[in-house]
Amino acid sequence: MVNKHINQLDVFRGLAALSVCAVHFTYDSFFHNYFAQGLFVQLFFTLSGFVIAYNYHDTLKNFRDFSQFGIKRFKRLYPLHLFFLLLFLLIEILKYFVKLKYEINLNNQPFEVNNFKNFFLNLFFIQHFANEYNFNSPSWSISVEMMLYLCFGMMLASIKKSLLYYLCLFYVTFFIIFLNKSYGSSLSISAFYSGLYSFSIGYLFFLLFKKKNINHYLKGKIYLDVVFYAFIVIFLFELFYFNFIKQKYIYSLIFGIIFFSSCFLNKKFFLFKIFFNDFFIFLGKISYSIYMSHLLIFFLFDNTLKYLIKFQTKINSFGNIVVDLNNFEANFFTILIYMFTILFSKFTYENVEMRFYKK
Secondary structure, three states, rough: OOOOOOOHHHHHHHHHHHHHHHHOOOOOHHHHHOOOOOOOOHHHHHHHHHHHHHHHHOOOHHHHHHHHHHHHHHHHHHHHHHHHHHHHHHHHHHHHHHHHHHOOOOOOOOOOOHHHHHHHHHHHHHHHHHHOOOOOHHHHHHHHHHHHHHHHHHHHHHOOOHHHHHHHHHHHHHHHHHHHHHHOOOOOHHHHHHHEEEHHHHHHHHHHHOOOHHHHOHHHHHHHHHHHHHHHHHHHHHHHHOOOOOOOHHHHHHHHHHHHHOOOOOOOOOHHHHHOHHHHHHHHHOOHHHHHHHHHHHHHHHHHHHHHHHOOOOOOOOOOEEOOEEEHHHHHHHHHHHHHHHHHHHHHEEEEEEEEOOO
């Protein structure tokens, strides 16, 4: 099977990254209140299962292939992670001197959470085993992602593909019955269990996509397009507003259905051109940089407002000093932060993320 890039999958990745950003852009804006969804991290894991299988299912056959695969995945993820880890370390040093000279705490005590233990966990790419969020906190999922790559890569290289299918099916069932409470976990081994569940679902939906009879039956069917876009709208309302689904592990199943269905859409259909436009595809391409950079951009912007521009501040319910913004300011500044994040992410994508990686 000759693999062609599926642009619509990039769009899902990009929009999910923007939604995760809204979780950490904590101003009282529309974005933080109505567009933030931390469970979209599980979308990344589900999508990774689909895309990794799409690109490597038929080519990863032995341990030589596995070693090349592991190195390639490491080069894809680690340089950007290290870049931001060093930037956050620099910020921690600056926080220490600001505390020493001006007695100002920038968010928290320097080196209290971002300590040497957590630095080395990040350095060795196992930061999700920390006891608390630290340094570039969203990066916990990147170390899980790398573990999932290595786990699946080793299985693809060492066992029959049919056996891997049954193992994934068994684990998904096992997770739903026994481990479903850990869905969405972001620290320790539970984060891996949860990520493995979502990744396995992505892999299973790839296998369904690969079946020739499915491709023949679904491709070019106009009713699929209508049902797909209607389903997307309903699901987004459920996700961001209604929250009828209490068993959150079902989300990964829905993500898998969406990825699978999107591969058969008619690109000439007018809604395709709206949903999967060039700008959204661009956001998908730089989504890893968006995901890794957004917390840094928010930290710098927020503290600029507090201590350089000297915006009025207040103490929130958690005892933290926050800027006191009206509704217009909260939304306006959040949009600015998004713009800075996208611009900076384009820079890091071109000069850090892709510098050591070749497809």
